[in-house]
Each structure stands twice: as C-alpha cells, then as structure tokens.
Amino acid sequence: MFVNFGMPDFETIIDDFAFLGDWEERYKYIIDLGQQLEPLSEAEHIDANKVRGCASQVWLKFDDADPALLRFRGDSDAHIVRGLIALLISLYAGKAASDVLQIDAKEALAKLDLADHITPQRSNGLASMIDVIRQRAGAAP
Numbered sequence: 001m002f003v004n005f006g007m008p009d010f011e012t013i014i015d016d017f018a019f020l021g022d023w024e025e026r027y028k029y030i031i032d033l034g035q036q037l038e039p040l041s042e043a044e045h046i047d048a049n050k051v052r053g054c055a056s057q058v059w060l061k062f063d064d065a066d067p068a069l070l071r072f073r074g075d076s077d078a079h080i081v082r083g084l085i086a087l088l089i090s091l092y093a094g095k096a097a098s099d100v101l102q103i104d105a106k107e108a109l110a111k112l113d114l115a116d117h118i119t120p121q122r123s124n125g126l127a128s129m130i131d132v133i134r135q136r137a138g139a140a141p
Contacts, residue, residue: 006036007090014111023117027080034082037089040075053128055121056081060132067140070100070133080118084126087112092133097140105130 008016013033020026040049044061051058056078063071071093074085091108092100109115115123 007033007086007093010087010090010108013087013090017112026112026117030083030087031079032083033086033090034076034079034084037075037082037086038073040073044073045075051125051128051132053131054081054125056125058085058125058129060085060129062136068097070095070097070137070140072133072136074129080122081125084118084122085129088126088129088133092137097137100137101134105134 016029017026020029040059040061045059049059049061051060054076056076058074058076058081060072060074063069063073065071072089074082074089076082076085087109088105091103091105095103109126114126118126
C-alpha cells in the first residue's frame with residue numbers, strides 16, 4: 001500500500017524543527033519519522049529499487065497504479081537515512097508528477113538546515129534519492 005504513512009506534511013516538520021532547536025532532538029525526530037515507515041518486503045529489496053550513490057543501502061519502491069501521482073515507499077539499513085526517506089515522502093509523496101518537478105528540494109530542505117548537520121556522504125545520498133524521485137516524476141505521462 002502506498003500512502004503518506006501518517007507522516008506530517010513538510011510544513012509541519014519545518015515547524016517542529018524550529019520548536020526543537022537542539023540538533024540532538026532534531027536527529028531523534030528524523031529517526032522517529034523513519035521508524036514510522038513500513039519496511040519494504042524482502043522481495044522489494046531488489047536491484048531495480050536500489051538507489052545508487054548512497055553510502056547506506058537505500059531502496060525506493062514506486063507505485064505504478066496512478067502514474068500521474070508520485071507515490072513511493074522507501075527503506076534503508078541506516079536509521080538516519082530512513083528518516084531522510086520519511087522527509088522526502090513528506091515533501092513529495094502523493095503530489096502530481098508535474099508538481100514534483102516544480103519543487104526545489106534543496107531550497108525546501110535548507111529550511112531544516114540539514115546540509116550543515118549531516119555528513120557529506122549522507123548529503124550525497126539524499127541528492128541521489130532526490131534525483132531518482134525527479135527522474136521518476138519526469139517520466140510520468
């Protein structure tokens with residue numbers, strides 16, 4: 001099933017981040033978001049769903065039921081990366097593919113100040129996930 005997993009919308013996450021203030025609390029919040037994700041099944045941990053360019057193992061599974069809407073689930077072997085997937089689900093999932101292409105993820109994520117608080121490897125992995133999502137949206141009819 002492809003839903004938003006009860007994730008808060010992205011604006012709520014921005015507000016929550018501002019409220020938390022402390023980066024230890026923010027990391028915990030990101031990890032908590034990731035723990036809310038339903039893990040992909042073993043059968044979905046396949047090469048076709050794997051995101052290249054991530055230091056951790058990352059898989060994104062897209063829903064093909066309605067190609068005009070971008071719906072996906074994700075999984076990772078790293079807790080913080082699962083949280084980053086949850087952030088991307090909040091930012092993108094359920095939107096029209098054409099709307100996804102209009103979202104400036106770098107600008108949106110800058111509101112969370114992630115670039116200064118995650119490792120360069122995590123930043124590269126996050127950029128790789130965004131690239132996969134945008135490519136998928138660009139291929140939609």
